[in-house]
Amino acid sequence: MNDPETLISEKDIGTRVDELAAEISSDYADKGELVLIGVLKGAFIFLADLSRKLTIPRLIEFIAISSYQHGSMPSGAVRLVMDVRASIEGRHVLIVEDIVDTGHTLHYLIDMLESRGPASIRTCALLRKEHKTEVDIEVDYLGFKIGDEWVVGYGLDFAERDRTLPYIGVIQPDDPD
Numbered sequence: 001m002n003d004p005e006t007l008i009s010e011k012d013i014g015t016r017v018d019e020l021a022a023e024i025s026s027d028y029a030d031k032g033e034l035v036l037i038g039v040l041k042g043a044f045i046f047l048a049d050l051s052r053k054l055t056i057p058r059l060i061e062f063i064a065i066s067s068y069q070h071g072s073m074p075s076g077a078v079r080l081v082m083d084v085r086a087s088i089e090g091r092h093v094l095i096v097e098d099i100v101d102t103g104h105t106l107h108y109l110i111d112m113l114e115s116r117g118p119a120s121i122r123t124c125a126l127l128r129k130e131h132k133t134e135v136d137i138e139v140d141y142l143g144f145k146i147g148d149e150w151v152v153g154y155g156l157d158f159a160e161r162d163r164t165l166p167y168i169g170v171i172q173p174d175d176p177d
């Protein structure tokens, strides 16, 4: 099996994560503790790296959503699989996503979390497939825009494979080998 072709190198990811962390730290300076909500499983590596580069007080939470049943085939509606533990009422929240594709997942999460009365909600995504977005969602902190391709690595998978690649690579979902 060949390694996926490199789209974004480990070095470029590191540089961009540093930039995002600096921007977020500056925007939230003196606003109290920021609640970072990582969307499992794909955002676990991005969240780990980003959160360690922040210079502001922060709390780590995770949420799990199911929107794809297997590989790249959409399963239909977005479903909550695991909720956050902390109350977010009156607190500043930053949702941390691996990739925004149609935008349905982020839209669902923002709606659901808004109803809990946070002080604010913003979004941070490492990647965005801009032209495929179906829902009008604003990503406040975006790492990279990419085209219409299936990417793996740095937390992202194809049918649970390639999550731990240190870089973002491209595969053909029809022929992952």
Ligand code: IMP
Binding pocket: 039, 042, 067, 068, 097, 098, 099, 100, 101, 102, 103, 104, 105, 106, 149, 150, 151, 152, 156, 157, 158
């Ligand atoms: P959306 O709801 O269509 O925006 O889908 C977002 C979710 O789909 C992400 O959190 C990923 O779990 C998954 N996803 C979309 N595109 C890719 C990809 O190219 N590689 C891996 N996962 C993806």
